[in-house]
Amino acid sequence: MHSYLTSDIPGIGGVIKGSPEDFVVEEIPAYEPCGSGEHCYLWIEKRGIATLEAIRRVARELRVPEKEIGYAGMKDAVGVTRQTISVQRIRPEDAVGREFDGIRIIAAVRHTNKLKLGHLKGNRFGITVREVSAATAEVVPAVLAVLHGRGVPNLFGCQRYGVQGNSSLIGAAMLRRDWQGAVDRLIGEPEAVRDEQWRAAISAYQQGDPPLALRLMPRHCRSERDVLQRLVTRPDAWEKAFAAVHPRLKRLYLSAFQSSLFDLVVARRLAEIDRVLPGDLAWKHVNGACFLVADAAVEAPRAARFEISASGPLFGSKMTNPAGAPLELEEEILAQAGIRAEQFDLGGGLRMEGERRPLRVPLGEPAFRIEGDCLSLEFSLPKGSYATSVLREITKTF
Numbered sequence: 001m002h003s004y005l006t007s008d009i010p011g012i013g014g015v016i017k018g019s020p021e022d023f024v025v026e027e028i029p030a031y032e033p034c035g036s037g038e039h040c041y042l043w044i045e046k047r048g049i050a051t052l053e054a055i056r057r058v059a060r061e062l063r064v065p066e067k068e069i070g071y072a073g074m075k076d077a078v079g080v081t082r083q084t085i086s087v088q089r090i091r092p093e094d095a096v097g098r099e100f101d102g103i104r105i106i107a108a109v110r111h112t113n114k115l116k117l118g119h120l121k122g123n124r125f126g127i128t129v130r131e132v133s134a135a136t137a138e139v140v141p142a143v144l145a146v147l148h149g150r151g152v153p154n155l156f157g158c159q160r161y162g163v164q165g166n167s168s169l170i171g172a173a174m175l176r177r178d179w180q181g182a183v184d185r186l187i188g189e190p191e192a193v194r195d196e197q198w199r200a201a202i203s204a205y206q207q208g209d210p211p212l213a214l215r216l217m218p219r220h221c222r223s224e225r226d227v228l229q230r231l232v233t234r235p236d237a238w239e240k241a242f243a244a245v246h247p248r249l250k251r252l253y254l255s256a257f258q259s260s261l262f263d264l265v266v267a268r269r270l271a272e273i274d275r276v277l278p279g280d281l282a283w284k285h286v287n288g289a290c291f292l293v294a295d296a297a298v299e300a301p302r303a304a305r306f307e308i309s310a311s312g313p314l315f316g317s318k319m320t321n322p323a324g325a326p327l328e329l330e331e332e333i334l335a336q337a338g339i340r341a342e343q344f345d346l347g348g349g350l351r352m353e354g355e356r357r358p359l360r361v362p363l364g365e366p367a368f369r370i371e372g373d374c375l376s377l378e379f380s381l382p383k384g385s386y387a388t389s390v391l392r393e394i395t396k397t398f
Helices: 051-062 136-150 167-175 179-187 196-206 210-216 222-233 238-242 247-268 296-304 324-336 388-395
Strands: 023-029 039-047 069-071 080-088 103-111 120-130 281-284 290-292 308-314 355-358 364-371 374-382
Touching: 039 051, 051 069, 051 080, 051 103, 120 388, 136 364, 136 374, 136 388, 167 179, 167 247, 179 196, 179 222, 179 238, 196 210, 210 222, 222 238, 247 308, 247 324, 281 296, 281 355, 296 308, 308 324, 374 388
Parallel strands: 023 080
Antiparallel strands: 023 120, 039 080, 039 103, 069 080, 120 374, 281 290, 281 308, 308 355, 364 374
16 A cells, blocks of 8 residues: 555655664553552563563463453564553562563552553654655655644554465455465465575465475464464364464454455545545544534534544444445445455354444654654554554655
């Protein structure tokens, strides 16, 4: 996707995530722990580790079941992240100060409830872009002014789709109940990975040799190995093989497919992203509630003040639909994907009911500094929004 809200402003190029310290994310909590209760809130710093892997490592270090650990936000593996997790029935003094496996526990405070996904206000980012163009001093303030005034396109972007970029494709195959297709997409394509052994494992699978693929598949590819293990014993049992994938990951694949369709809607409405249309389900930024826009002219001042924005679809079996032109666009995109709304209910706990998501979000407290050919950026975004949506407008490289 190469559509930009700031398409009339050139990009600065550059290299992002050259080292972990070049991409720092710090959660903005929804509330502070109260100091008492059976849950312990741990403020952790992790380096080069995704959230779910960090939870596994914390569980192993503290000798607690993974299911007793809660988290507010999912973070990817690249960069340095500071975030809160909750652990049940441990003492703060037994956790604080520990350093292990790329994780540091900075603080530990008791609280009454387990952290749940979404229990945060947003995230603050500190990002360094290296090898930027000579025009950076003129480009960056111009781009930030547009994003601050009109809003940041609320794209999910590439980090939503996995290392191989295949997560949404797996989700689509699941919705079609094409289990062989889901396994094929999960194993992936050789050209999508750099590791030679991993590439050889994928090639072996594609050549019809699951036993060899299993022997070659790297240990960190847990889902792929679990699926291959089942195929070794029952080569044509595609649905049973895919059933080896953890339910949490299955939901992530379905969510990735939802995200890919939402991004298509954003791209189609980019030029008017700060407007609401008749029939839109307008998103209230103060509380996330939606209402149907009857008269766009009446609501235009509220959109200009960033009180409301048009919303887009995270399609599901029970999602509330807009009307008029917004509905026609969303129906067109879903039809082009070859999926019907009722297919988002797979049964067995895999039901995506759907929801609305704002097409744009506010850019909070943007600041920048240039030293030589390095740009240092700071800004905040609401929960669920991604720094790449800001970076792509500045660099124009993806």
